[in-house]
Amino acid sequence: MSEAGGEGVREPRRGAHPHSRRIGERRIIAEGLESNAWTDFYHNAMTASWPIFIAALAAAFFLLNAVFALIYDLGDRPIANAREGLADLFFFSVETSSTVGYGDMHPQTGYGHIVATIENFVGMMLLAMMTGLVFARISRPRARIIFAHNPVVCPYEGLPTLMFRMANARSNFISEATAKTWMIGPHVSREGGRLVSFQPMRLVKSENPTLALSWVLFHPIEADSPLFGLDSEALMSSEINFVVSIVGFDETSGQTVHARGVFAAQDVRFDQEYEDIIWVDEEGRRHIDYSKINATRPLPRPVESGNSVG
Numbered sequence: 055m056s057e058a059g060g061e062g063v064r065e066p067r068r069g070a071h072p073h074s075r076r077i078g079e080r081r082i083i084a085e086g087l088e089s090n091a092w093t094d095f096y097h098n099a100m101t102a103s104w105p106i107f108i109a110a111l112a113a114a115f116f117l118l119n120a121v122f123a124l125i126y127d128l129g130d131r132p133i134a135n136a137r138e139g140l141a142d143l144f145f146f147s148v149e150t151s152s153t154v155g156y157g158d159m160h161p162q163t164g165y166g167h168i169v170a171t172i173e174n175f176v177g178m179m180l181l182a183m184m185t186g187l188v189f190a191r192i193s194r195p196r197a198r199i200i201f202a203h204n205p206v207v208c209p210y211e212g213l214p215t216l217m218f219r220m221a222n223a224r225s226n227f228i229s230e231a232t233a234k235t236w237m238i239g240p241h242v243s244r245e246g247g248r249l250v251s252f253q254p255m256r257l258v259k260s261e262n263p264t265l266a267l268s269w270v271l272f273h274p275i276e277a278d279s280p281l282f283g284l285d286s287e288a289l290m291s292s293e294i295n296f297v298v299s300i301v302g303f304d305e306t307s308g309q310t311v312h313a314r315g316v317f318a319a320q321d322v323r324f325d326q327e328y329e330d331i332i333w334v335d336e337e338g339r340r341h342i343d344y345s346k347i348n349a350t351r352p353l354p355r356p357v358e359s360g361n362s363v364g
Contacts, residue, residue, distance in 0.1 A: 099187050100194070107191070111184055118180060119147040122173045132166025135159045151177030195307055198223040199300055201315035203348045204323045207286075213274045216255075216281065218298050219328050220315065221268040221347055228311065231265040231302035233257060235273060237280045239294040253280040255296075265302060267342050268331060286324045294319040326350040 099107065123144040126132055136142040136159050146159045150173050161167045202219040209215065218235065222228060234254070241251035256279070258272040275281045281289070300313040329349040332342050 096187075100191060104191075107187075111187075114180065115151075115184075118176065119144055119151060122147040122151070122169065125169055126166065129163060129165040129169070132161060132163045132169065133159050134162040147173060150174055151180070153177070195304060195309035195311045197228060197300065197302065197304065197311035197313040199313035199315075200344060200347050201298065201313075201317075202328065204321050204350060205296065205317055206323045206326045206328060206350055207275070208325060208327045208353055210258075210272055210274070213276055215258075216273040216275060216296075216322070217328070218271040218273075218296075218315070218317075219268065219347065220271075220298070220300070220313075221331070221342065221344060222265050223344060224306075226266070226304065226306040228265040228302035229263065229305055231262040231269070231300060233260050233262070233269075233271050234299045235271060236297045236299075237294060238297060239280075239292060255280065262302075265300075267340075268347075270328065271298065289319050289322065292319050323350050325353050327353055 099110075102110070123140050123146075126143045126147065127140060133143060133146050136146060142159065149155055149159070150170050153174070161170045200221045200223050205216055205218050207214055207216050210217070235257055237251075237253045237255055239251055239253075241249045243249060255273045258274060260271075262269055273279065273281075284292075296317045296319075298315040298317075302311060303309075304311045327350065329346055329351050331344070331346045331349075332340060334340050
């Protein structure tokens, strides 16, 4: 899908560095953007995996001290008690940039003092940036919501209903949780332009006062539904995606948390229902089995409407 016009598929140009994004089961290749780490440094630092993030910080720290070791080496013995070679100059740079200052080595010339002063300033800036990025990554509020892989379509209150199941994987309460569901699909305007359409999908109950265990969202496929009139074959062959957005107040962290699930039309299972994941034992204790969050089963009786979703 393109935002306007643009039928057909083009091969990416050689030498280009496209950005790959995934929406549902479809991969989108974005071209024409600068491809370097500094274009959106903060976003890249926040979205990189922890191993890559730590490795990048370590590489930057090593590179900084290696560069200053070479700068110190340009002077005439600027550091007292430093042996020949770059090893002692590198470790003196580490002591300076980290403000450790053991005292065995110290600047003994004007050149050494000037370089050490510049490095101390650059080191403090780098340390502040590293500390800020680490804190931002750790303190970022996140809900640990597990979404079932497959939405299901089955009768509910006499209507074919699209259902999405999710569960709170933490032992806490998310207060005043609110859910919104959208359908994203292609739309052709009267002028023939091919656009991306965002249509809200009404939910039977879109609010949950205390999301602690599981939650199933119900979208009745009736006249006001964007799915009304589509049969299963038309839906499965479409480019439609569904987006489920959850917002709530995490009582543990005292922050507003967000979670999002994206599903392709091909993920939908017709004439099936979710298996139970919550049960009560003989002692009255409630259990939830997260391993069954994706489990579905055929309906116990045939659905009269066949595979029609509306």
